[in-house]
Amino acid sequence: xxxxxxxxxxxxxxxxxxxxxxxxxLEEFRATxxxxxxxxxxxxxxxxxxxxxADAATWQDIATRLLAAxxxxxxxxxxxxxxxxxxxxVELRYWHGNALRLSGNPHEAERELRHVLAIExxxxxxxxxxxxxxxxxGRLDTAAKAIVSAWHARGEAAIETCVADLIFLRxxxxxAQAFALAQSALQRHPDNAQLAALAGEFALATGAFxxxxxxxxxxxxxxxxxxxxxxxxxxxxRFDTADGVDARRICKAWQDAAPDADTRIPVGFAHGKVxxxxxxxxxxxxxxxxxxxxxxxxxxxxxGHWRRFVDTAIAAPAxxxxxxxxxxxxxxxxxxxxxxxxxxxxxAELLARHVQVRVRGELHWISHMRARLAEHNRLAxxxxxxxxxxxxAEQMRRDxxxxxxxxxxxxxxxxxLDFIAALFPRARIIHCRRGMRDTALSLWLQHFAxxxxxxxxxxxxxxxxxxxxxxxxxxxxRHLALPVFxxxxxxxxxxxxxxxxRVAEFLELGSEGDTTTAESGVITTASVWQARQPVYPTSIxxxxxxxxxxxxxxxxx
Numbered sequence: 308x309x310x311x312x313x314x315x316x317x318x319x320x321x322x323x324x325x326x327x328x329x330x331x332x333l334e335e336f337r338a339t340x341x342x343x344x345x346x347x348x349x350x351x352x353x354x355x356x357x358x359x360x361a362d363a364a365t366w367q368d369i370a371t372r373l374l375a376a377x378x379x380x381x382x383x384x385x386x387x388x389x390x391x392x393x394x395x396x397v398e399l400r401y402w403h404g405n406a407l408r409l410s411g412n413p414h415e416a417e418r419e420l421r422h423v424l425a426i427e428x429x430x431x432x433x434x435x436x437x438x439x440x441x442x443x444x445g446r447l448d449t450a451a452k453a454i455v456s457a458w459h460a461r462g463e464a465a466i467e468t469c470v471a472d473l474i475f476l477r478x479x480x481x482x483a484q485a486f487a488l489a490q491s492a493l494q495r496h497p498d499n500a501q502l503a504a505l506a507g508e509f510a511l512a513t514g515a516f517x518x519x520x521x522x523x524x525x526x527x528x529x530x531x532x533x534x535x536x537x538x539x540x541x542x543x544x545r546f547d548t549a550d551g552v553d554a555r556r557i558c559k560a561w562q563d564a565a566p567d568a569d570t571r572i573p574v575g576f577a578h579g580k581v582x583x584x585x586x587x588x589x590x591x592x593x594x595x596x597x598x599x600x601x602x603x604x605x606x607x608x609x610x611g612h613w614r615r616f617v618d619t620a621i622a623a624p625a626x627x628x629x630x631x632x633x634x635x636x637x638x639x640x641x642x643x644x645x646x647x648x649x650x651x652x653x654x655a656e657l658l659a660r661h662v663q664v665r666v667r668g669e670l671h672w673i674s675h676m677r678a679r680l681a682e683h684n685r686l687a688x689x690x691x692x693x694x695x696x697x698x699x700a701e702q703m704r705r706d707x708x709x710x711x712x713x714x715x716x717x718x719x720x721x722x723x724l725d726f727i728a729a730l731f732p733r734a735r736i737i738h739c740r741r742g743m744r745d746t747a748l749s750l751w752l753q754h755f756a757x758x759x760x761x762x763x764x765x766x767x768x769x770x771x772x773x774x775x776x777x778x779x780x781x782x783x784x785r786h787l788a789l790p791v792f793x794x795x796x797x798x799x800x801x802x803x804x805x806x807x808x809r810v811a812e813f814l815e816l817g818s819e820g821d822t823t824t825a826e827s828g829v830i831t832t833a834s835v836w837q838a839r840q841p842v843y844p845t846s847i848x849x850x851x852x853x854x855x856x857x858x859x860x861x862x863x864x
Contacts, residue, residue, distance in 0.1 A: 336373065336381065349381045353388040363393040370402055379409035397426055401433050408440050416440060424453075428460035431468070435475075442479060445701035451481035458488055466496055473505050480668065482512040493522075500529035504536045511543045519543040520553065531560065534573030538754055541577035546584035554581045561594070572601050576754035583752065592856035599751060599764040606761030610771040613762070617775040620722070621782045626729040630689045632696040640703055640731050641714045641814065642673075644721040645739035646776055647760060648749035650796040653842070654737060655716040657807055661816055663711040665703075670715045672699045677726045686726070696730040712814060719759055721776060724783045735814060736789050738780065741796035743773060743864040744850035748857070766859035773864075800844040 335355070339348035356366055366389035373382040383406035389399050404419035417440065423433040434457030441450035454472050458464075469492040476485035486509035493502050507522035523540040526533055537560060546554050561578040564571040575598030582591035641658075643651045659666040676695045677686070685691040703713040718739070720727065727734055747770070750763040762768040784791070792813040799806040850860050 336378070337376075345378075345381060349384040352381070353385055356385075356389075357392070363389065363396045363399055366393070367396075367399055367402055370399075370406065374402075374406055374409060379406055379411075382406040383410050383412070397423055397430070400426075401430065401436075404433065405436055408436065413440060413444060424457070429457060429462075431457060431461065438475065445704060446706040447479040447481070448706045451476050451479040451484055454479075455481075455484055455488065463495065466492075466499055466502065469496075470501055470505065473502075473509075477505075477509070482509045485509045486513060486515070486518075498529060500526050500533065503529065504533055507536060507539060507543075511539050516543045524553075524556070527556070527560075532568070532570045534570045535756075537570070537574045537577045541580040546581045549581065549585055549587075554585075557581050572598050572605075573754050575601075576752075579752065586852075588852045589856055592853055595752060596857075598754070602754065603761075603764035603768070606758070606764060608761040608765075608768055610762075610768055613772060613775050616722075617778055620725075620779060623725075625786060626692075626725055627687055630687045630692055631729045631732050632689070632693045638700050638704065638731075639712050640700070640727075640734045641712050641737060642720050642724075642727060642734060643714060643716040643718065643737045643739065644724070645718050645794075646741070646746055646750075646773060647718045647755075647763070648746055648753070649718070649739040649741040650794065650799055651716050651718045651739050653796075654739065654794060654799065654810065655714055657803075658712075658714060658810065658814075661811075663816060664714060665705075665707070665710040665712070666714045666716060667703050667705070668715075669717040670702065671717065672702055673715070673717070673720050673723050673727060673730075677723050686729075692729055699730060711816075721779060721783075724779075724787055724789060728787050728789050732788075734789060736791040737794050737810065737813075738791050739794045739796060742847070742850075744860045745796075745846065745848065746773070747864055748850045748853060748860060749846075751857075766857070766863050770863045797844070797847050800842055800847060803842045 336348045336352050339351050352369070356369065359365075366385065370382045370385045370389065373379075373385065383403065386399055386403035386406055390396070390403060393399055400419055401423045404416045404423060407413075407416035407419060417437060420433050420437040420440075423430050424437070427433070434453050438450040438453040441447075441453065454475055458469075458472055469488075473485050473489055473492075476482070476488070486506060489502055489506035489509055493499070493506060496502055503522050504526035507519045507526055510516075510519035510522055520540065520543055523536050523543070526536045527540065530536075537557065540553055541557060544553065548554065549558065557574065557577050558581065560574045561571075564574050575594055579591045579595035579598060582588070582594060641664075643655055645651055655666045658664045676699065680686050680688070680691055680695065683691075703715060712735075721738070724736065727736075747766060750760075750769055751766060753763065755761075755763060762772040783789075790813070792810060794806070794810065850857075854860060
């Protein structure tokens with residue numbers, strides 16, 4: 308069986324251990340394929356196995372050797388022949404599904420893997436292969452259902468298996484399902500800190516703040532060194548006093564943590580949030596200055612590298628208009644961009660309440676696929692761009708109820724607007740802007756998981772990053788035809804209905820759907836608490852509270 312949580316086909320992770328140790332079958336296949344054709348090689352190999360009266364294990368061994376050697380078509384054909392002789396062999400059918408998947412026949416692969424699960428519902432490798440294949444094709448809801456079904460079918464499982472399944476569900480955005488399963492797993496393993504931490508994470512993402520606090524407390528009682536859980540415990544509430552249960556717990560963790568411990572940095576950010584919430588800005592500045600300095604030292608973010616990136620992007624030749632794709636007219640991507648902490652999550656959550664909008668969170672497909680094409684010098688290759696556009700569209704559309712607009716709210720997509728324009732000429736851009744001092748402070752107050760945000764731990768780095776952002780946006784405005792809506796955070800916070808109406812007009816959204824009272828969906832960013840609260844203008848000019856303690860806010864911005 309495959310390792311927990313690993314795609315059975317990733318790096319040949321689950322290629323069967325050979326049962327014959329005789330490589331002659333494979334060598335003969337190679338020689339025949341080179342001498343005549345792959346079809347002839349497949350036919351000859353199958354005939355040899357029949358004449359040798361090979362058992363099912365031998366057929367499977369040779370087929371998995373072919374898969375490992377890159378002959379997916381040959382393996383699929385061989386396994387098809389094997390199933391003719393051993394129709395009840397579930398493992399042969401499982402590997403036939405894998406071979407079909409690798410040979411580019413997803414529909415046939417899905418049918419075969421589902422056949423395996425119909426016979427053995429608890430077959431974990433079949434469920435994993437099916438789920439990974441579905442997720443690759445943007446069918447995240449169906450992939451999550453495959454994992455959930457296998458979970459229920461198998462019953463009791465090792466903690467490692469439970470954790471791997473929960474992480475897969477998280478990667479599918481199935482936080483509600485993951486939360487339910489995490490609670491179930493905790494009933495069987497009540498003392499496991501990792502399960503409690505995951506339950507707290509999922510509860511927080513779905514807005515179940517009371518449940519999140521309870522599970523995160525359990526996790527931290529069992530594993531006080533879990534820095535991420537300290538941060539989540541701070542994020543899932545607003546502190547009114549330093550005497551509350553969690554405020555005292557976080558303060559004690561800050562006092563007790565060893566100065567050189569990895570945990571002390573996230574605990575410092577958590578304690579800084581408590582102090583900020585209760586209005587002790589002087590002490591918050593002290594604690595957060597320490598935490599940011601240590602985080603910055605570890606990050607290695609280089610302002611010179613960023614400047615060169617911006618210079619290169621501005622100097623690069625434009626992607627030729629002739630290379631742009633003909634994205635289908637019924638697919639309308641919207642990219643919410645800007646500096647992080649400028650209201651990108653807030654506007655996405657407000658738009659998500661409209662029946663014709665689907666928000667997909669902060670995706671990383673754009674920068675990743677651009678890097679892949681650039682590596683192979685194919686940024687101007689129309690066919691390659693069309694393939695990438697199809698992949699990104701598949702991942703944004705997914706398999707839930709269709710909608711008119713699909714939103715990727717990764718703010719750092721501003722770096723790649725020319726690539727977006729080449730992929731999706733009909734894309735629309737919402738560019739979020741906010742007072743720079745408030746933006747800088749909000750960035751500095753957070754501890755981020757993604758390395759792309761390592762600039763946020765030093766005010767001079769934030770200022771450098773902001774300058775690069777302004778330069779790039781000015782360049783894109785001059786050279787790209789993408790429609791861009793400039794969204795002012797301060798206006799959104801002070802006159803929400805009017806600004807939201809302007810955005811809806813920009814998107815040509817009709818009046819159908821409630822845009823004011825529908826429940827929010829999953830939120831996994833540092834804005835998880837704020838984005839679920841009523842929109843208030845209290846964060847405007849927040850920087851002034853710190854002005855006496857953080858002079859950089861006035862000197863750098």
